[in-house]
Amino acid sequence: MSDHILEMRSITKTFPGVKALSDVTLSVERGEVHAICGENGAGKSTLMKVLSGVYPAGEYDGEIVFDGQVVSFGGIRDSEHAGVVIIHQELALVPYLSIAENIFLGSEKRGRLGLIDWNLANAEAGKLLRSVGLDENPVTPVGQLGVGKQQLVEIAKALSKDVKLLILDEPTAALNDTDSAHLLGLIRGLKDQGITSIIISHKLNEIDAIADHTTIIRDGQTVETLDMADPDVTVDRIIRGMVGRALDSYYPERESHPGEEVLRVEGWTVKHPSQDRLVVDHASFDVRAGEVVGIAGLMGAGRTELAMSIFGRSYGTFVEGKIFLHGRETKARSVAEAIDAGIAYATEDRKKYGLNLIDDIARNNSAAALDKLSTRGFVDANEETKVAEEGRRSMNIKAPTVKSIVGKLSGGNQQKVVLSKWLLTDPDVLILDEPTRGIDVGAKYEIYTIINKLVAAGKAVVVISSELPELLGICDRVYTLSAGRITGQVPVAEATQERLMTLMTQEKELVG
Amino acid sequence: MTRSVGPTSEPQADDATKAKDVAPAAALGVGTSDIRTLLTRNLRTSGIYIAFVVVVALFAIITGGTSLSPGNITNIILQYSYILILAIGMVIVIIAGHIDLSVGSVVAVTGAVSAVLVIRHDQPWWVGVLAALAVGLLIGAWHGFWVAFVGIPAFIVTLAGMLLFRGLTLQVLDNVSLSPFTPEYGKIASGFSNGLLGGNGFDAFTLLIFAVAVVAYGYSQFRTRLARIRYNQPVPSFPLFVAQVVVVAAVVMAFAYQLATARGLPYVLVILAVLIMVYGVVTKRTVFGRQVYAIGGNLAAATLSGVKVKAVNFWIFVNMGFLAAVAGVVFSSRSNGAQPGAGNSFELDAIAAAFIGGAAVTGGVGTVVGAMVGGLLVGVMSNGMQLLGIDQSIQSMVKGLVLLLAVAFDVYNKRRAGGR
Numbered sequence: 047m048s049d050h051i052l053e054m055r056s057i058t059k060t061f062p063g064v065k066a067l068s069d070v071t072l073s074v075e076r077g078e079v080h081a082i083c084g085e086n087g088a089g090k091s092t093l094m095k096v097l098s099g100v101y102p103a104g105e106y107d108g109e110i111v112f113d114g115q116v117v118s119f120g121g122i123r124d125s126e127h128a129g130v131v132i133i134h135q136e137l138a139l140v141p142y143l144s145i146a147e148n149i150f151l152g153s154e155k156r157g158r159l160g161l162i163d164w165n166l167a168n169a170e171a172g173k174l175l176r177s178v179g180l181d182e183n184p185v186t187p188v189g190q191l192g193v194g195k196q197q198l199v200e201i202a203k204a205l206s207k208d209v210k211l212l213i214l215d216e217p218t219a220a221l222n223d224t225d226s227a228h229l230l231g232l233i234r235g236l237k238d239q240g241i242t243s244i245i246i247s248h249k250l251n252e253i254d255a256i257a258d259h260t261t262i263i264r265d266g267q268t269v270e271t272l273d274m275a276d277p278d279v280t281v282d283r284i285i286r287g288m289v290g291r292a293l294d295s296y297y298p299e300r301e302s303h304p305g306e307e308v309l310r311v312e313g314w315t316v317k318h319p320s321q322d323r324l325v326v327d328h329a330s331f332d333v334r335a336g337e338v339v340g341i342a343g344l345m346g347a348g349r350t351e352l353a354m355s356i357f358g359r360s361y362g363t364f365v366e367g368k369i370f371l372h373g374r375e376t377k378a379r380s381v382a383e384a385i386d387a388g389i390a391y392a393t394e395d396r397k398k399y400g401l402n403l404i405d406d407i408a409r410n411n412s413a414a415a416l417d418k419l420s421t422r423g424f425v426d427a428n429e430e431t432k433v434a435e436e437g438r439r440s441m442n443i444k445a446p447t448v449k450s451i452v453g454k455l456s457g458g459n460q461q462k463v464v465l466s467k468w469l470l471t472d473p474d475v476l477i478l479d480e481p482t483r484g485i486d487v488g489a490k491y492e493i494y495t496i497i498n499k500l501v502a503a504g505k506a507v508v509v510i511s512s513e514l515p516e517l518l519g520i521c522d523r524v525y526t527l528s529a530g531r532i533t534g535q536v537p538v539a540e541a542t543q544e545r546l547m548t549l550m551t552q553e554k555e556l557v558g
Numbered sequence: 559m560t561r562s563v564g565p566t567s568e569p570q571a572d573d574a575t576k577a578k579d580v581a582p583a584a585a586l587g588v589g590t591s592d593i594r595t596l597l598t599r600n601l602r603t604s605g606i607y608i609a610f611v612v613v614v615a616l617f618a619i620i621t622g623g624t625s626l627s628p629g630n631i632t633n634i635i636l637q638y639s640y641i642l643i644l645a646i647g648m649v650i651v652i653i654a655g656h657i658d659l660s661v662g663s664v665v666a667v668t669g670a671v672s673a674v675l676v677i678r679h680d681q682p683w684w685v686g687v688l689a690a691l692a693v694g695l696l697i698g699a700w701h702g703f704w705v706a707f708v709g710i711p712a713f714i715v716t717l718a719g720m721l722l723f724r725g726l727t728l729q730v731l732d733n734v735s736l737s738p739f740t741p742e743y744g745k746i747a748s749g750f751s752n753g754l755l756g757g758n759g760f761d762a763f764t765l766l767i768f769a770v771a772v773v774a775y776g777y778s779q780f781r782t783r784l785a786r787i788r789y790n791q792p793v794p795s796f797p798l799f800v801a802q803v804v805v806v807a808a809v810v811m812a813f814a815y816q817l818a819t820a821r822g823l824p825y826v827l828v829i830l831a832v833l834i835m836v837y838g839v840v841t842k843r844t845v846f847g848r849q850v851y852a853i854g855g856n857l858a859a860a861t862l863s864g865v866k867v868k869a870v871n872f873w874i875f876v877n878m879g880f881l882a883a884v885a886g887v888v889f890s891s892r893s894n895g896a897q898p899g900a901g902n903s904f905e906l907d908a909i910a911a912a913f914i915g916g917a918a919v920t921g922g923v924g925t926v927v928g929a930m931v932g933g934l935l936v937g938v939m940s941n942g943m944q945l946l947g948i949d950q951s952i953q954s955m956v957k958g959l960v961l962l963l964a965v966a967f968d969v970y971n972k973r974r975a976g977g978r
Contacts, residue, residue: 414863420844
């Protein structure tokens with residue numbers, strides 16, 4: 047029997063109302079690279095947070111055996127002390143501090159009188175940088191490095207802590223091909239030094255290239271652990287494991303009669319606002335009146351970025367591309383112009399970007415359509431209340447009155463306020479970004495019903511979703527997006543989850 | 559093409575939630591509300607009014623009625639008018655999530671410009687006023703440019719402005735005070751309309767003006783009520799509505815009588831009343847006002863709703879500059895000259911007024927009327943303590959504690975309400 051550095055047994059973690067992990071088991075052999083795969087929201091990150099002590103012992107059920115001992119971490123400090131280091135997708139570096147300062151943040155190299163010995167720290171940092179193949183001066187501020195190099199600094203920081211088990215959450219999501227290849231090479235190098243790695247990734251080619259075993263998690267449960275040395279285990283085999291979910295939700299019926307083309311996007315290309323990489327890469331798609339078109343993509347594929355950049359260039363730096371509405375090119379450069387042109391965008395994060403939570407339903411409802419409710423700059427408050435009341439009734443928003451504060455409503459009702467708000471602008475095309483995220487089954491059904499009503503009234507609707515069954519349930523066509531590029535277009539009658547997932551994970555060939 | 563995908567589970571949550579929500583909707587639906595819901599509906603906004611009434615009553619009792627004497631009421635108005643004018647602009651700045659530290663210096667520099675023209679160059683009073691207002695608008699545009707278009711935090715921009723325009727005041731005045739103004743200029747802040755219609759120991763004209771105002775108030779309230787009924791919205795029951803109007807009318811007329819038996823109707827009160835009404839409408843009923851609240855409440859959501867954030871921020875500061883200039887004119891008129899140190903720490907009084915009046919530190923919340931009551935609360939307290947001969951040092955400490963407690967109350971309320 048092989049030597050296991052980590053065994054997580056029957057891990058169950060519940061959040062109020064949701065079972066995020068249910069009886070999950072994970073065994074990692076000493077010195078291997080172990081990949082974890084699963085759809086967005088499958089529970090991968092939650093599992094890693096349990097392991098690293100972000101959710102301390104007692105907040106979950108089950109047993110963790112690390113290095114032969116049952117452990118119960120009370121926090122990240124405990125887990126790091128034991129040799130488990132996690133590198134999150136959002137890097138946790140302080141941009142204004144130097145590389146050395148970041149590496150030793152929290153475990154400063156002290157000399158006499160308890161003061162920090164910077165010579166020692168910089169020298170040590172230099173050694174660590176060489177071991178990860180990063181040729182930078184340790185006193186350089188981290189903010190001056192690119193994302194790829196910052197990732198390496200994170201790894202150097204992990205190495206400074208005598209790491210035994212390194213967890214990398216989506217390490218290559220923000221990297222270009224060269225940096226990704228370098229990082230994967232480094233992980234192989236660490237393996238040769240005897241450091242075990244767990245890598246969470248959506249990029250199945252990468253996993254195929256470096257992992258020894260792959261554990262698939264779906265809906266908070268372990269599906270299987272595959273031995274990557276087995277010739278039968280291919281990318282397709284992993285995909286089958288990831289999506290093998292039954293279509294267990296209910297979608298309202300709809301007659302589909304697509305009409306004229308409403309929105310057409312051609313060669314849309316957008317750069318990251320601060321980094322030199324394309325987030326949306328020559329994307330083209332179209333939507334017709336009375337049609338629901340889905341956009342499927344994994345985390346980091348550029349779904350939200352695509353939608354927001356179309357919506358009055360509210361994301362990133364425009365590079366090139368054209369938008370046609372009803373066949374006529376529109377050059378909306380601001381949100382106000384996009385709204386006037388007939389585009390509406392309901393954000394994936396309604397609390398952060400969609401609603402003024404401290405204000406009431408009526409005022410949130412009218413926020414994007416004040417022009418329609420005012421004469422000569424004066425808002426007609428009674429008219430505003432009336433349309434809000436109509437919205438509340440037609441959307442079935444459950445609140446005592448339209449003067450109720452939006453922050454106190456449930457997620458589903460907040461989402462209905464967002465929809466009502468955008469319908470008030472009378473758009474031709476609605477882009478709904480994760481319209482059912484974080485809301486319960488009943489409210490989801492209601493949102494689907496509303497979408498059906500909209501297309502019945504001749505609107506064109508684009509739905510961005512992480513849930514493939516949802517897209518298959520409500521769309522007419524689905525586009526797949528991977529690394530900012532549209533990789534396919536599938537009529538829903540011919541679509542399966544496997545086929546979509548294959549397209550969603552299709553990427554350019556790895557370099558090196 | 560018809561589609562229905564494997565209906566394996568029914569949306570059973572739907573009916574349960576529906577049933578649960580029927581009751582409150584019916585109870586709070588269309589109809590009339592009683593006095594208790596009227597008061598408790600928003601403790602946070604009514605808290606300041608209750609506090610104001612308590613403070614006024616407290617000082618009236620301690621001073622044996624002196625604090626409510628005709629002469630003293632007139633005094634409070636004259637003394638705090640310019641702070642209240644600043645507070646109108648400040649509360650708008652604060653609602654949008656900014657701050658303006660420069661208004662004290664702007665009061666000084668606009669007063670100085672006016673004094674130089676009127677006193678040194680013998681220009682008529684209105685030339686001084688117009689020049690001051692123009693300078694105020696320019697300064698506002700300067701601040702607005704840096705905040706809105708360059709993206710520098712207002713705290714820094716206006717801190718710089720505070721130093722910049724204090725220095726400019728010294729330059730304009732050549733480091734000396736200028737006084738006195740012409741009598742016409744002096745009337746802006748210390749003038750009264752008195753004896754126009756004659757009267758026996760009181761000014762009938764003042765009473766008439768207030769009576770007209772009260773009738774106009776009652777009429778507009780009635781029209782608002784009718785419009786709300788037409789739109790099927792809840793309104794207070796009719797007796798309650800009448801009681802509300804009668805109470806307001808009685809308080810206002812009592813106040814008017816006190817003024818009338820003192821020196822009559824101060825011009826500055828007219829200026830203040832007009833500003834409060836105009837800005838009350840701007841913040842409550844215009845698209846611009848709505849956008850100010852939206853920016854302060856959730857900047858990202860406002861941007862994604864098509865609000866032209868830069869333009870709105872720019873005009874907020876232009877407006878603040880304008881109102882600071884109005885305050886500058888009133889203050890220079892009242893002090894009958896321009897001093898290099900004029901308006902020192904006015905910004906802090908105006909900011910305190912806005913926060914005590916219920917504006918939120920995080921933005922998105924606040925009202926013009928609240929800021930006025932907040933400013934008056936501080937005014938009445940300071941005045942009362944002066945009447946009692948309490949030392950300046952104690953007064954300052956009390957003011958500080960009141961500000962702290964007011965914001966603590968706000969934070970506590972927000973937390974209790976579940977935060978944002």
